[in-house]
Amino acid sequence: MNATSATAISHPNIAFIKYWGNRDNELRLPVNGSISMNLDGLFTRTTVSFTSAKADVLTINSDQVTGKGLERVSYILDLVRLRAGINDRAEVTSENNFPAGAGIASSAAAFAALAVAASKAAGLDLSEPELSVLARRGSGSASRSVPAGFVEWKMGEAESDSYAFSIAPANHWNLADCVAIVNAAHKKTGSTEGHAIARTSPLQNARVADASRRLEICRNAILNKDFDAFANIIEHDSDMMHSVMMTSNPPLMYWQAATVEIFHLVREWRASGLPVGYTVDAGANVHVLCLGEYKTEVEKRLREIPGVSNVLVAGVGGAARTV
Numbered sequence: 001m002n003a004t005s006a007t008a009i010s011h012p013n014i015a016f017i018k019y020w021g022n023r024d025n026e027l028r029l030p031v032n033g034s035i036s037m038n039l040d041g042l043f044t045r046t047t048v049s050f051t052s053a054k055a056d057v058l059t060i061n062s063d064q065v066t067g068k069g070l071e072r073v074s075y076i077l078d079l080v081r082l083r084a085g086i087n088d089r090a091e092v093t094s095e096n097n098f099p100a101g102a103g104i105a106s107s108a109a110a111f112a113a114l115a116v117a118a119s120k121a122a123g124l125d126l127s128e129p130e131l132s133v134l135a136r137r138g139s140g141s142a143s144r145s146v147p148a149g150f151v152e153w154k155m156g157e158a159e160s161d162s163y164a165f166s167i168a169p170a171n172h173w174n175l176a177d178c179v180a181i182v183n184a185a186h187k188k189t190g191s192t193e194g195h196a197i198a199r200t201s202p203l204q205n206a207r208v209a210d211a212s213r214r215l216e217i218c219r220n221a222i223l224n225k226d227f228d229a230f231a232n233i234i235e236h237d238s239d240m241m242h243s244v245m246m247t248s249n250p251p252l253m254y255w256q257a258a259t260v261e262i263f264h265l266v267r268e269w270r271a272s273g274l275p276v277g278y279t280v281d282a283g284a285n286v287h288v289l290c291l292g293e294y295k296t297e298v299e300k301r302l303r304e305i306p307g308v309s310n311v312l313v314a315g316v317g318g319a320a321r322t323v
């Protein structure tokens, strides 16, 4: 095969109803469905070129990556090579415009962009569900960065039907995510290890058993643009996931003092009429969701909190796409 190349960009996403724990760790089949929104303005841009080189080469933000990071990428490239019937190794170059490994779903954007770029470079013409399944094999949440706007990832019955789809386009509801950075360092325990110990928490079964109720409330809140219902359910769901994390064995505590400080303030602000709600992924940084017209005010208030080193502001993002 001649060297073929493709470039894709993809946005990270923030989960409103979280997935935590897999029923199959290898296939990354989740124990519950989840809902998220893509984050506009934050992106990963990835170029994949199949060449006659002897091994896959991965470069992220100008640094060459080997070991586990490269293995995870080669795993996805192998799935693409198998499907396309090729043997060529690939050069993969990726850049993020936001901090990686800090609870801003860098792996979601990375594997969605990789799935789109690698399949295109290999000459495959995959459907959106097929791309979402492929991205999922690299990182579960990456399945949700493939479709546009507000997205739901269904558990599915088997490997091929556990994929994400758009429940509303990006322009459906003008929401903003003001991400308060309280710790930009790479987290110590990644989500792959976290998913594997989720079942050791006695709270996990209760969280999973109640998931369809939370999914329905959140889906309806988004479709009806009911901010109050939305804020209440995302906080509830985030607190439930972190309760599982904190009570698993070994316990995972992602929050910092400033994380909790922001929870209290967000609830005070909402009680006094500002449309805000919080959610936290596997990190210390707090995603403060608000109606778009309040984003400047929310950003200003977050920047005044001691311990907040930066605030990233994102709107609702589109689908992963080739460029």
Ligand code: PMV
Residues within 6 Å of the ligand: 014, 015, 017, 018, 019, 020, 034, 105, 107, 108, 139, 140, 141, 142, 191, 192, 195, 280, 281, 282
């Ligand atoms: O897809 P992973 O392995 O990066 O796990 C993501 C887990 C959370 O961000 C905490 C929740 C979610 O649904 O995105």
